[in-house]
Amino acid sequence: MSEDRKAVARYTTAARINHWITAGSLILLALSGMALFHPSLFFLTNLFGGGQATRAIHPWIGVVLAISFLGLFFRFVTLNFWNRDDTIWMKNLGKVINDKEEGMPEVGKYNAGQKLVFWGQSILILLLFGSGIVLWDVYFEDYTTVDQKRLSAVIHALCAIGAILIWIVHVYAAIWVKGTLRAMTRGSVTRGWSWKHHRKWFRQEVEKP
Amino acid sequence: MATLQSLDIRRRSASTEAPPQVRQGSLEVAKLIDVSKCIGCKACQAACLAWNDLVEPVGTFEGSYDNPPDLTPTSWTVMKFTEYEKGDDLEWLIRKDGCMHCDDPGCLKACPAPGAIVQYTNGIVDFVSENCIGCGYCVKGCPFNVPRISKVDRKAYKCTLCVDRVAVGQAPACAKACPTQAIYFGSKDDMIDHAEKRIIDLKSRGFAKAGLYDPPGVGGTHVMYVLHHADQPSLYAGLPDDPRISPMVGFWKGVMKPISLAAIAFAGVFGFLHYVTKGPNEVSESDQRKGDDLAGRKGT
Numbered sequence: 001m002s003e004d005r006k007a008v009a010r011y012t013t014a015a016r017i018n019h020w021i022t023a024g025s026l027i028l029l030a031l032s033g034m035a036l037f038h039p040s041l042f043f044l045t046n047l048f049g050g051g052q053a054t055r056a057i058h059p060w061i062g063v064v065l066a067i068s069f070l071g072l073f074f075r076f077v078t079l080n081f082w083n084r085d086d087t088i089w090m091k092n093l094g095k096v097i098n099d100k101e102e103g104m105p106e107v108g109k110y111n112a113g114q115k116l117v118f119w120g121q122s123i124l125i126l127l128l129f130g131s132g133i134v135l136w137d138v139y140f141e142d143y144t145t146v147d148q149k150r151l152s153a154v155i156h157a158l159c160a161i162g163a164i165l166i167w168i169v170h171v172y173a174a175i176w177v178k179g180t181l182r183a184m185t186r187g188s189v190t191r192g193w194s195w196k197h198h199r200k201w202f203r204q205e206v207e208k209p
Numbered sequence: 210m211a212t213l214q215s216l217d218i219r220r221r222s223a224s225t226e227a228p229p230q231v232r233q234g235s236l237e238v239a240k241l242i243d244v245s246k247c248i249g250c251k252a253c254q255a256a257c258l259a260w261n262d263l264v265e266p267v268g269t270f271e272g273s274y275d276n277p278p279d280l281t282p283t284s285w286t287v288m289k290f291t292e293y294e295k296g297d298d299l300e301w302l303i304r305k306d307g308c309m310h311c312d313d314p315g316c317l318k319a320c321p322a323p324g325a326i327v328q329y330t331n332g333i334v335d336f337v338s339e340n341c342i343g344c345g346y347c348v349k350g351c352p353f354n355v356p357r358i359s360k361v362d363r364k365a366y367k368c369t370l371c372v373d374r375v376a377v378g379q380a381p382a383c384a385k386a387c388p389t390q391a392i393y394f395g396s397k398d399d400m401i402d403h404a405e406k407r408i409i410d411l412k413s414r415g416f417a418k419a420g421l422y423d424p425p426g427v428g429g430t431h432v433m434y435v436l437h438h439a440d441q442p443s444l445y446a447g448l449p450d451d452p453r454i455s456p457m458v459g460f461w462k463g464v465m466k467p468i469s470l471a472a473i474a475f476a477g478v479f480g481f482l483h484y485v486t487k488g489p490n491e492v493s494e495s496d497q498r499k500g501d502d503l504a505g506r507k508g509t
């Protein structure tokens with residue numbers, strides 16, 4: 001970026017748009033889904049124009065999420081393979097959440113926590129999509145038995161809670177670790193941030209011609 | 210349909226408010242269907258359509274007397290015919306299918322829309338269509354495979370036990386129409402008494418296993434059958450032998466809800482406490498300098 005020569009590029013514009021479509025649809029899905037999940041949250045249907053509208057819209061937002069997340073998946077999958085340093089990182093999670101990372105292995109583009117978020121959401125969104133289709137009576141009512149629908153409802157609700165919990169961790173990490181959010185808003189991060197949190201990746205970026 | 214007073218509501222779907230309790234001593238009603246007296250004429254089916262102002266579209270012949278072949282959003286009751294062969298003997302078992310008005314209704318338990326399903330103090334389970342969002346959860350909750358979602362308006366429909374007639378002291382339309390009086394209607398206690406007499410009669414005529422179908426797994430029902438083979442309910446076009454709300458639905462609508470909300474609240478609170486106790490994770494001056502050094506060495 002010309003106005004900020006000291007910044008390190010982290011995400012392309014396309015990657016950021018892809019991320020925000022995913023984020024927006026996940027939040028809308030969580031809100032519309034939770035509205036049906038618990039009576040005390042039914043008021044959330046008002047955000048979507050009432051109960052019937054919420055019921056009708058939710059699966060369509062799911063389709064948007066599924067396609068959008070698939071994009072993120074292929075963008076980032078190769079950067080999220082697990083390695084030995086990740087295991088060490090996880091063993092030292094206590095140090096990490098206390099902001100005492102000295103002596104830990106240098107981190108590539110993603111740390112182990114971020115990789116777990118990636119794989120966790122990949123699996124859960126796959127399961128949510130599969131079970132969501134089974135629950136989508138408007139189009140798919142005739143293809144499954146009622147017991148399969150019951151099981152899908154259980155899987156869908158469990159995976160939704162799992163995805164929401166991972167989402168909370170993901171968002172909190174971005175709030176806690178200062179300087180992270182701009183990676184997704186502006187596409188770049190500071191050198192200090194890169195040095196502190198993703199030194200191995202930073203070294204690779206610097207080496208690039 | 211909601212024709213009884215709100216004072217008469219015992220349970221209401223997806224509601225966190227306590228139901229009214231001041232009115233005491235409401236009579237529990239029941240419909241008793243004596244399968245042994247049914248001749249399969251379908252007068253009850255016709256009466257149901259007539260009273261409720263419904264029209265079943267003309268269907269196609271499916272190779273049996275069942276017409277339509279199954280419950281639909283407009284046919285809230287359907288006669289199910291079964292040819293039961295035992296040795297040389299052929300019995301024609303005819304069961305009037307429809308909502309059983311369970312005392313512990315799985316449909317109501319599963320419904321996410323406040324007030325879309327109510328249970329009155331007299332035991333009738335009724336769908337209040339204006340509140341229905343068409344999600345189909347009641348279908349998953351019901352152990353008897355009863356509710357049907359209309360393709361026209363995506364709302365759930367089933368037998369109301371003619372709650373509008375019952376509210377003004379009338380018997381359901383089907384009971385009124387039955388030419389053999391195979392359908393009785395009255396207080397649940399009276400219906401059980403009457404069933405006992407019918408069972409004694411059937412036993413004296415060789416149906417040793419005759420009995421009442423009032424399945425305890427759903428807390429009993431407000432539509433009961435007198436069956437000649439009460440030991441094998443499933444003979445009657447798949448009437449469940451021991452119906453109960455599926456354990457999957459029990460889990461989904463039971464413990465999962467509070468635990469999930471607690472987990473989400475815990476995650477939020479944990480994050481907040483972490484932030485206020487540990488403070489933000491900031492990049493130090495020295496990190497910034499080392500970062501600049503690394504980049505600087507490359508001359509960027």
Ligand code: HEM
Pocket residue numbers: 026029030032033034036037038054055056057058059060061062063065066125128129131132133135136137153156157160161163164321344
């Ligand atoms: C990926 C594609 C998805 C599809 C096709 C889908 C589809 C559905 C369908 C059909 C329902 C039943 C209600 C209705 O008909 O609207 C439902 C309920 C629900 N969905 Fe989704 N969904 C998807 C993703 C998600 C995601 C990502 C979340 C949460 C982060 C979520 C959370 C929920 C919740 C909480 C419920 C209510 C479950 C309950 O009542 O227990 N869904 N979904």
Ligand code: SF4
Pocket residue numbers: 307308309310311314315316317334350351352353354355356367
């Ligand atoms: S038979 Fe099904 S629809 Fe009728 S009250 Fe029982 S659970 Fe509800």
Ligand code: SF4
Pocket residue numbers: 222316319320321322325326336340341342343344345346347348356358364365
């Ligand atoms: S479809 Fe069934 S579960 Fe869903 S809102 Fe309507 S009555 Fe309730």
